[in-house]
Amino acid sequence: MKGNLAGPAAELRITNLVKRFGGSAMAANAFVAVDNISLTVPAGSFFAMLGPSGCGKTTTLRMVAGLEQPTSGEILLNGNDITHLKPYNRPVNTVFQSYALFPHLTVFENVAFGLRRKNEQNISKRVDAMLELVQLDGYGARRPAQLSGGQQQRVALARALINAPQVLLLDEPLGALDLKLRRQMQLELKRIQSEVSTTFVHVTHDQEEAMTMADTIAVMRHGRVEQLASPIDLYERPATAFVANFLGKSNLLEGRVTGTAGAMLLVETHGVALRLPAANRPAAAAELYVGVRPEKLHMTGTGAPVPAGHNALEATVTDSSFMGVSTQYVVRTAWQQELTVFAQNMGVDGMRARGTAVQLHWDPQHTFAVPRTGSPLETEAEL
Amino acid sequence: MSPVPPRRGLLSGTAWMPYALLLPGLLWLGLFFVTPILTLLSTSLQEGSISTGYRFTWRFANYTNAFSDYQAQFGRSILYAGLATLLALVICYPLAYFIAFRAGRYKNLMLLIVVAPFFTSFLIRTLSWKIILADSGWVVGMFQTLGLLPPGGRLLATSFAVVAGITYNFLPFMTLPLYTSLERLDASLIEAAGDLYAGPVTAFFKVTFPLSMPGVVAGTLLTFIPAAGDYINVRFLGTPSQSMLGNVIDSRFLAVLDYPTAAALSITLMFTILVLVGLYVRRAGTEDLV
Numbered sequence: 001m002k003g004n005l006a007g008p009a010a011e012l013r014i015t016n017l018v019k020r021f022g023g024s025a026m027a028a029n030a031f032v033a034v035d036n037i038s039l040t041v042p043a044g045s046f047f048a049m050l051g052p053s054g055c056g057k058t059t060t061l062r063m064v065a066g067l068e069q070p071t072s073g074e075i076l077l078n079g080n081d082i083t084h085l086k087p088y089n090r091p092v093n094t095v096f097q098s099y100a101l102f103p104h105l106t107v108f109e110n111v112a113f114g115l116r117r118k119n120e121q122n123i124s125k126r127v128d129a130m131l132e133l134v135q136l137d138g139y140g141a142r143r144p145a146q147l148s149g150g151q152q153q154r155v156a157l158a159r160a161l162i163n164a165p166q167v168l169l170l171d172e173p174l175g176a177l178d179l180k181l182r183r184q185m186q187l188e189l190k191r192i193q194s195e196v197s198t199t200f201v202h203v204t205h206d207q208e209e210a211m212t213m214a215d216t217i218a219v220m221r222h223g224r225v226e227q228l229a230s231p232i233d234l235y236e237r238p239a240t241a242f243v244a245n246f247l248g249k250s251n252l253l254e255g256r257v258t259g260t261a262g263a264m265l266l267v268e269t270h271g272v273a274l275r276l277p278a279a280n281r282p283a284a285a286a287e288l289y290v291g292v293r294p295e296k297l298h299m300t301g302t303g304a305p306v307p308a309g310h311n312a313l314e315a316t317v318t319d320s321s322f323m324g325v326s327t328q329y330v331v332r333t334a335w336q337q338e339l340t341v342f343a344q345n346m347g348v349d350g351m352r353a354r355g356t357a358v359q360l361h362w363d364p365q366h367t368f369a370v371p372r373t374g375s376p377l378e379t380e381a382e383l
Numbered sequence: 384m385s386p387v388p389p390r391r392g393l394l395s396g397t398a399w400m401p402y403a404l405l406l407p408g409l410l411w412l413g414l415f416f417v418t419p420i421l422t423l424l425s426t427s428l429q430e431g432s433i434s435t436g437y438r439f440t441w442r443f444a445n446y447t448n449a450f451s452d453y454q455a456q457f458g459r460s461i462l463y464a465g466l467a468t469l470l471a472l473v474i475c476y477p478l479a480y481f482i483a484f485r486a487g488r489y490k491n492l493m494l495l496i497v498v499a500p501f502f503t504s505f506l507i508r509t510l511s512w513k514i515i516l517a518d519s520g521w522v523v524g525m526f527q528t529l530g531l532l533p534p535g536g537r538l539l540a541t542s543f544a545v546v547a548g549i550t551y552n553f554l555p556f557m558t559l560p561l562y563t564s565l566e567r568l569d570a571s572l573i574e575a576a577g578d579l580y581a582g583p584v585t586a587f588f589k590v591t592f593p594l595s596m597p598g599v600v601a602g603t604l605l606t607f608i609p610a611a612g613d614y615i616n617v618r619f620l621g622t623p624s625q626s627m628l629g630n631v632i633d634s635r636f637l638a639v640l641d642y643p644t645a646a647a648l649s650i651t652l653m654f655t656i657l658v659l660v661g662l663y664v665r666r667a668g669t670e671d672l673v
Binding site: 065066067086087088093094096097098100101102103104113114117118159160163 | 572594
């Protein structure tokens with residue numbers, strides 16, 4: 001199954017890629033969409049480019065596809081320079097955001113389009129096999145307009161994959177689907193990727209989608225790569241305040257490094273001493289944000305014993321919303337900062353009322369730190 | 384895509400409302416389209432002469448006589464209209480393509496220029512071609528210099544002049560529908576074709592052109608149908624040896640006052656065009672392209 005459906009997966013390497021729109025660097029209306037990006041996508045991996053709209057992810061993808069010419073920089077496929085090849089000469093294929101299915105052709109002819117251009121053999125057999133892979137066997141004679149959104153999405157995928165691309169590019173492929181279908185297609189895409197073992201490069205603004213599917217995620221912002229890591233690393237050890245807020249929720253506390261104790265870094269925040277693994281320190285700077293995820297926080301009544309070595313804070317409950325599996329609390333610290341706490345619904349103690357004084361504590365291992373550049377709220381405004 | 388429910392306007396509350404909205408149009412068409420056609424049909428089956436008067440006698444011979452007498456003009460109508468349509472398509476497609484995809488902020492200005500000739504009368508525009516193609520004009524001079532015309536040769540009073548005139552007069556009718564269908568074309572489809580190994584030429588013939596077929600069909604019909612009945616271009620730019628069916632109908636009706644023949648010719652032309660158009664639309668297969 002694998003061998004005849006996909007070509008050899010290739011490593012994609014991007015070096016110093018720049019895309020500037022609107023004339024020269026000096027022009028007032030120049031807009032830098034992609035600002036000196038370098039990254040490597042290992043062969044056979046599922047790679048996601050994640051970021052808010054306007055972060056340059058789609059432009060980067062279009063340059064890899066050949067639909068946009070880079071201002072400077074190189075794009076290498078298995079070491080071969082493809083930067084200036086025409087789209088139709090590149091061994092990559094794209095699943096377009098709006099699918100871009102040919103409305104005047106049947107599903108079969110849509111899928112066969114690439115093979116016919118290359119004068120390949122056994123077209124009928126290969127198209128049927130591909131339609132089977134995307135679970136659309138028997139739909140070959142229909143027109144795209146006669147299919148549902150999810151089915152059109154599968155046709156778009158089949159039409160690209162059948163050409164055995166060395167890299168498959170997916171531009172927000174699930175953006176037009178409703179939530180339930182999107183979840184289903186996420187798993188489906190993952191299954192197909194492992195079946196054909198082609199390199200997938202997936203562009204999305206949906207952090208959950210990227211986390212579910214990708215092996216590696218490049219979080220992008222303002223045309224640059226903010227952080228490139230596995231979903232777990234991105235979540236547990238975000239490198240910047242932007243990443244910490246873009247992927248899930250974070251509580252960020254202004255802190256100042258006061259020293260070290262073995263493998264632990266000592267930080268003081270508004271008079272409270274906190275500890276975190278020294279390995280999580282982002283830079284030599286003394287000023288930083290200390291971060292902890294809402295679900296890592298334990299909430300107890302004031303005066304309850306804190307496990308030895310845990311970081312602890314005092315706060316007051318200002319708001320709570322019951323969400324079934326958990327309750328989301330907003331608490332206010334002594335220095336008037338609002339923090340979010342997710343308390344799992346263990347059925348042990350009831351909801352804590354507004355105004356209740358509480359104590360928060362958490363394992364220092366669950367503490368991360370990011371450089372103090374800009375306000376942590378700045379990134380929230382962007383989202 | 385799921386089927387779109389019919390749009391409900393403000394006035395759609397009552398069952399009779401849609402018919403009431405149709406009424407003015409139906410009355411107008413009944414009065415000024417159906418009645419004249421029926422009159423024409425009955426006239427075409429009359430016999431007699433202008434001095435003795437015409438009587439309705441089911442005289443089908445009017446048709447056979449008219450057709451055999453004016454075969455040449457009939458053929459020229461179809462030929463000239465066909466040639467002009469083809470030429471207009473070849474001229475207008477690149478123009479419409481340019482306006483749709485490349486004109487940027489000059490799009491509206493260019494469209495205005497396309498329809499600008501409509502601001503002067505059809506007659507004036509055709510008469511100016513008489514000046515352009517005149518024996519002493521620069522076009523004839525250039526053709527002679529280039530050796531395309533022998534010394535002393537002329538353009539006026541030739542089939543060339545007639546076809547050129549018809550083509551010119553119908554350019555906007557061809558350009559606008561082509562522009563509309565190209566403008567609607569989703570640019571990502573062309574990108575997708577490129578992504579799937581189609582070079583620019585293949586992408587054009589496999590994607591762009593087939594998807595612009597509704598515009599091609601609309602444009603060719605809007606050009607061919609009126610062109611086949613045209614008689615102004617022949618009158619000003621041609622001679623009787625270029626005359627088309629329109630000229631015969633014109634003279635039969637208004638000069639000779641031979642109403643039955645003129646009516647029979649009109650009906651024949653109308654019917655022929657209807658059949659040609661029917662075949663063409665079927666062949667073009669644009670039903671499922673909207």
